[in-house]
Amino acid sequence: MKQETKPDLLDAIFSGIDTIRYDIKQIRDRDPAAKSDLEVALLYSGFHAVTVHRLSHILHKRGYHFTARAISQSMKFFTGIEIHPGAKIGKGVFIDHGTGVVIGETAEVGDNCTIYQGATLGGTGKHAGKRHPTLGNNVMVGAGAKVLGPFTVGSGTKIAAGAVVLDAVPENSTAVGIPARVVRIGNVKTSALDQIHIPDPVSQELCKLNARIDKLEKQLAAKEKLLAALQEKKQQKESQSKKKG
Numbered sequence: 001m002k003q004e005t006k007p008d009l010l011d012a013i014f015s016g017i018d019t020i021r022y023d024i025k026q027i028r029d030r031d032p033a034a035k036s037d038l039e040v041a042l043l044y045s046g047f048h049a050v051t052v053h054r055l056s057h058i059l060h061k062r063g064y065h066f067t068a069r070a071i072s073q074s075m076k077f078f079t080g081i082e083i084h085p086g087a088k089i090g091k092g093v094f095i096d097h098g099t100g101v102v103i104g105e106t107a108e109v110g111d112n113c114t115i116y117q118g119a120t121l122g123g124t125g126k127h128a129g130k131r132h133p134t135l136g137n138n139v140m141v142g143a144g145a146k147v148l149g150p151f152t153v154g155s156g157t158k159i160a161a162g163a164v165v166l167d168a169v170p171e172n173s174t175a176v177g178i179p180a181r182v183v184r185i186g187n188v189k190t191s192a193l194d195q196i197h198i199p200d201p202v203s204q205e206l207c208k209l210n211a212r213i214d215k216l217e218k219q220l221a222a223k224e225k226l227l228a229a230l231q232e233k234k235q236q237k238e239s240q241s242k243k244k245g
């Protein structure tokens with residue numbers, strides 16, 4: 001393990017302080033209810049969870065897994081927010097209200113994302129490796145939304161409250177519902193867009209089904225043709241043997 005020299009440590013401390021200042025500023029910019037920096041620093045559980053996570057993440061990266069996990073579980077007890085020490089959290093991330101938020105081990109959250117209470121950035125299986133989502137920058141995950149799997153949610157995207165996202169979502173879009181579908185890209189409703197270029201998972205599945213039905217119909221027709229030919233041959237043989245007899 002690399003021994004940290006004093007200037008490295010000082011750099012790390014100063015950059016940590018800068019990050020904390022930036023986090024507080026971002027929360028004040030995004031939450032009209034925040035009246036002072038002191039209020040955010042002392043009373044915002046989302047800020048506490050993210051700040052302490054930065055420490056547990058450093059410990060996790062240096063191999064102190066048990067200590068890192070113990071810190072993250074203590075923060076879960078105090079804030080109701082569970083962030084696995086392995087998760088990568090960007091600058092200016094704001095977990096608003098926060099109770100019930102769960103962020104998994106291999107999740108990555110870009111800069112300036114906002115995550116509301118009850119949201120989950122989770123996995124869908126028990127396999128090791130990347131199994132949690134990656135959020136770009138400036139993503140909003142609404143209250144109670146579940147984002148499940150190792151895919152990317154593009155920067156600037158909004159995940160609606162209560163949505164269950166199971167597939168990648170493009171940048172600057174809005175995804176709603178269960179399973180989530182993209183209803184806006186940019187500021188344009190997808191219903192008003194060229195249907196061919198919408199990454200709509202439902203219509204993509206329908207297209208796949210249609211292609212499969214076409215293939216099966218062709219196979220069936222070929223088999224029926226073969227069967228008819230065999231029957232014709234059989235009949236010819238029978239009539240020939242009758243004539244001989």
Ligand SMILES: CC(C)(COP(=O)(O)OP(=O)(O)OC[C@H]1O[C@@H](n2cnc3c(N)ncnc32)[C@H](O)[C@@H]1OP(=O)(O)O)[C@@H](O)C(=O)NCCC(=O)NCCS
Pocket residue numbers: 097116141142143158159160161162163174175176177183184189
């Ligand atoms: C999705 C959201 C961000 C709005 O994004 P938007 O890009 O402005 O989208 P719109 O409001 O134009 O809605 C687009 C469509 O999605 C629907 N929609 C919006 N939110 C939805 C939701 N949570 N669930 C299901 N459908 C939703 C709208 O009814 C609209 O449908 P339509 O096209 O048939 O009219 C917002 O509705 C939302 O869910 N925000 C979460 C905020 C939150 O969790 N706050 C917690 C505070 S404590």
